C-alpha cells in the first residue's frame with residue numbers, strides 16, 4: 159500500500175498555533191530528534207543483550223519488544239502532552255515512556271528484573287509504567303490499557319482537571335471488544351482521551367487483511383461519533399501536529415478522537431521472532447521511509463542539525479545507556495521474602 163492511499167485532512171493549523179510554534183523552534187525540533195535516537199539506541203541495546211550469549215552480560219528476563227521503525231508515533235504523540243497529562247502505553251511505546259520522563263535506568267532495571275525495578279522485579283520487559291510520572295503500567299492483555307485510560311480520563315473530568323489521557327494500541331488490539339466499548343463510552347461521555355492506533359500491518363504474524371475488512375482503521379471512529387484520521391506514522395512532525403490538535407480538543411472538553419498512524423514493524427514481534435512470514439521486499443520498502451532518517455534529513459536541510467551536533471547527541475545517548483546498563487546490572491535481584499510485601 160502506498161502512502162498516497164492514506165486519507166487524511168490536514169491538521170487544523172489555525173487552531174493549532176502552539177504546535178506550529180514548537181515545530182518552528184530549533185531547540186524543540188532537536189529535542190524531538192534526541193528522543194527518537196534515544197529510543198532507537200536504547201532498544202538496539204536491548205536487542206544486543208537479548209541476542210548476546212556472553213555469560214558476562216546481564217541477562218534480560220523474558221524477551222525484548224522493540225518499536226524499531228515506529229519511533230515517530232510514540233515520540234510524536236507523547237510530545238503533544240503537557241505536564242499532568244497521562245499516558246496509557248502499549249508495548250511499542252518506548253519513545254513515549256522516554257518523553258514522559260522514564261529513565262534508561264528504570265528500563266534496564268525492568269528488563270533485568272531487579273528488586274528496584276518499577277515492578278519490583280516481579281515482571282520484566284515492557285510491562286512497565288510509573289504512576290508518579292502519570293504513566294499507567296502496560297497491561298499484557300491487548301487493549302486492556304484503554305479502559306484503564308478511560309477510568310483515568312473520567313476521574314480527570316469528574317475533578318474538573320484540564321488534563322488529558324493518551325491511549326495507545328495496535329491494529330491487533332483494535333479488534334478486541336474491550337477497545338470498541340472503551341471508545342464508545344469515551345465518546346458518549348466526552349472523556350478527555352485521545353486514542354492513538356499504531357497500524358504496523360501485523361499482529362504477531364497476522365497481516366491486517368486477515369484480521370479486519372477495512373484498510374483504514376480510523377474509519378471506525380465514525381461508528382462512535384468521534385473524529386478519526388489516518389496519518390503517516392513515520393513522519394514524527396505529522397504525528398505531533400495531529401495528536402496535539404486532538405489533545406487540545408479533548409482538553410477543551412470536546413471529547414475523544416481516534417488517530418491511526420500507518421507504519422511498519424521493522425522486525426519480529428519480539429527479539430525471539432525472525433519474522434520469516436514477512437516478505438523481505440516489504441521491509442525494503444519501509445526501510446526507505448525510516449522515521450528517524452527522514453526527520454534527520456529534514457533537520458539537516460533546514461540547517462538545524464549539523465554533523466557535529468549529531469555526533470554529540472549520539473555520544474550523550476551512548477553514555478546514558480551504558481551508565482544505565484551498568485547501574486541496573488549491579489542492583490540486587492528480588493528475594494522471595496519480599497514477594498507478599500504490599501507495595
Ligand SMILES: Cc1ncc(C[n+]2csc(CCOP(=O)(O)OP(=O)(O)O)c2C)c(N)n1
Pocket residue numbers: 250298299300327328329330331332356358360361362423427
Ligand atoms: C487479549 C490478548 N490476546 C492475545 C494476546 C497475545 N498477543 C500479544 S501481542 C499480540 C499482537 C498485538 O498486535 P497489535 O495490537 O497489532 O500490536 P503490535 O504488536 O503489532 O504493536 C497478541 C495477539 C494478548 N497479549 N492479549
